[in-house]
Amino acid sequence: MSVHRDIRASNQDCGDCPIRHRAVCARCEEDELIQLEQIKYYRSYQAGQTVIWSGDKMDFVASVVTGIATLTQTMEDGRRQMVGLLLPSDFVGRPGRSAAAYDVTATTDLVMCCFRRKPFEELMASTPHIAQRLLEMTLDELDAAREWMLLLGRKTAREKIASLLAIIARRDASLKEPRANAGAITFDLPLTREEMADYLGLTLETVSRQMSALKRDGIITLDGKRQVTIPVLDALMEETGDDSDGGFLV
Amino acid sequence: MSVHRDIRASNQDCGDCPIRHRAVCARCEEDELIQLEQIKYYRSYQAGQTVIWSGDKMDFVASVVTGIATLTQTMEDGRRQMVGLLLPSDFVGRPGRSAAAYDVTATTDLVMCCFRRKPFEELMASTPHIAQRLLEMTLDELDAAREWMLLLGRKTAREKIASLLAIIARRDASLKEPRANAGAITFDLPLTREEMADYLGLTLETVSRQMSALKRDGIITLDGKRQVTIPVLDALMEETGDDSDGGFLV
DNA sequence: GATCTGCCTTGATGCAGATCAATAGAAGAA
DNA sequence: TTCTTCTATTGATCTGCATCAAGGCAGATC
Incomplete structure (x- = not known):
């Protein structure tokens, strides 16, 4: 039984591997996989915990296995802007840089698959397709x-x-049931109103008001504060201001 | 006389080569250089000309040799947001994608060094450090x-x-005289008020008003509409809202 | 010279979203 | 139970920027 097969079986979707996962798995080569296995380790964080502060020494790169993390920038006077949302399989850290450029925070409980930076960089230098991926x-x-x-x-x-x-709805819909665009979509918001505000460049009051307005207009339904239902995805899409047929880049 | 030396001599700073330029030139290897030379060609555009529209077929990747180009996104109702400013040596296009994702426009007269996409991708697959760069x-x-x-x-x-x-001033200062931070910095704005507005998420009127305000407050001096002088760079930096000691990422 | 055109400035006014403030529900602790 | 804390909602008011509008200036064209 090859190590390769072993690992594929134990990590479905290779979710903890930043280099080959999903469609790219076909490229896997056994010996490289073993090398990656040797330098990786896992870290867990609780919801709300800070993974690393901007400017801190960061001696690893990592990919998200489960949960959601955020990247935020903060100005001296406290104004905050989220600049990235890390979902499972997303990558954090930068080869060749040892200091974190952003605050990384676990928004939900989070498991990350980490690679010590030095060996990862060495592996990257000797393994072309890691850089390509x-x-x-x-x-x-x-x-x-x-x-x-x-x-x-x-x-x-x-x-x-x-x-x-719409972004969250579509992601959830594609994860759960790839061919179910007809019916209503229900999901739990993984972000607080304040986190949404930080992501959108708004205040939490404005977020709350607009959520209420969308509810009033029948675009969404709220069950409690976090559970959202989209009765008709197209109706929500109408409100985004985006091209109706956007995103066909090949 | 090696081909390599030839090319280094004729293109100072390798400004037209997206892979090895500036500090990375040391990595150059002669045969790869020849291959890149064989698939490259130049294109020139006049100020204001559109290089390519979002969604159009883009059968090349390219890097800016001289001049400035912009990447902009436009909404159905005409709202525009500039999402990138391409300066000499910056790269446009995406390996593996044949449609442009943004409108690319020449803001000044522009020369680009283009590589046909297919051969470039093949070269990239066989030449590891291109992907790394x-x-x-x-x-x-x-x-x-x-x-x-x-x-x-x-x-x-x-x-x-x-x-x-501040971004334009620092770039100009570093290009012209690396060790002259003491004195005033003068440069020509490469953007119209409207382009500045598109970049900053403002209207051109607000840009104009704020430029006047900065002039009134002695932060900048205007000579004509485009020539800007920064008497004291630190005074301008104070107005940016950024950390005074930001940007030491190693 | 006159006129046009592109780019910029400045003023008057309006409004979307920020700010300030009060309240409420839900979960946990004493 | 009651108190606390965290999160969210909603209202009242304020303000920064957008919008609408009217020139101004410099270079091009005739």
Whole structure:
């Protein structure tokens, strides 16, 4: 029984491996996998815990296995802006840099798969496709960041909220049942109103008001404070301000 | 006489080569250089010309040789947000994607060094350090995008303008005279008021008003509409809202 | 010269979202 | 139970920037 098969079986979707997972698994080569296995270890954090503060020494790179983490920047006077949302399989840390550039916080309970930085860098230098895979992932992050720049710079509060809900809804829908776009989508918000505000460049009061407004208008349904139902996804999409047929980049 | 030396001599700073330039030139290997030389060609654009529209087929990747280009996103109703500023040596295009994700526009007269996409991707697959170099560049872009997210989401109009001027001033200062931080810095704005507004998530009127305000307060001096002088860089930095000692990431 | 056009400035006014403030529910602790 | 704490909602008011509008200036064209 090969080590490779072993590992594939134990980590479905290779969720803890930043280099080969999902569609890329086919590229796996046994000996590289063993090397990655040798330098990896897991860390767990509780919801609300800070993984690392901006500027602190960061002697590892990591990928999210389960849970959600956030990247935020803080100004001297306390103004905060979230600049990234890390979902399972997303990568944190930068090869070649030993200090964290952002505050990394566990929003939910979080498990990360860490690689000590030095050996990871050495492995990357000797293993071409690690850099190639990281490049792909980084380009995706860059696209997401730029989409968020449009949101932050030009969208109204209502459009911002709708966009965030749409992103979470679509992600949840694709995870749960790839072919169920017809019916209503229900999910738990993984963010507090304040975290949503930090992500959207708003205040928590405005977030709350716009959530209420979307509820009043029948775009969403709230069950408690966190559980959201989208009766008709297209109706929500109408509110985001995005092109109706956007996102066909090949 | 090696081809390598030839090319280094003719393109100072390797400004037209996205993979090895500046400090990375040391990595150059002659045969790869020849291969890159074989698939590259130049394109020129006049100020104001559109290089490519979002969604259009883009059969090349490229790097800026001289001039400035911008990446912008436009919403259906015409709201525009600039999401990237491409300076000499910056890279455009995405390996593995054949459609442009943004409008690319020449802000000044522009020369780009282009590589047909297919051969470039093949070269990248067979030449590890191309992906590694592109990864570094993309990570830098991602950091810049995230810094801009903080600006768009949380900074005031005055802070936004000051931040933009500071970025341009520091870049110009470092290009012209690396060790002349003491005196005043003078440069020509490469952007119109409207382009500044698109970059900063403001209207052109607000940009104009804030420029006037900074002039009134002695932070900047205007000579004509475009030539800007920063008498005391630290005074401008004070207005950006950034940490006074920011940016020491190693 | 006159006129046009692109770019910029400045003023008057309006409004979206921030700010300040009060209240409420839910979960946990004493 | 009651108190505390955390999170969320909602109202009243304020303000920074957008919007609408009217020139101004410099370079191009005739």
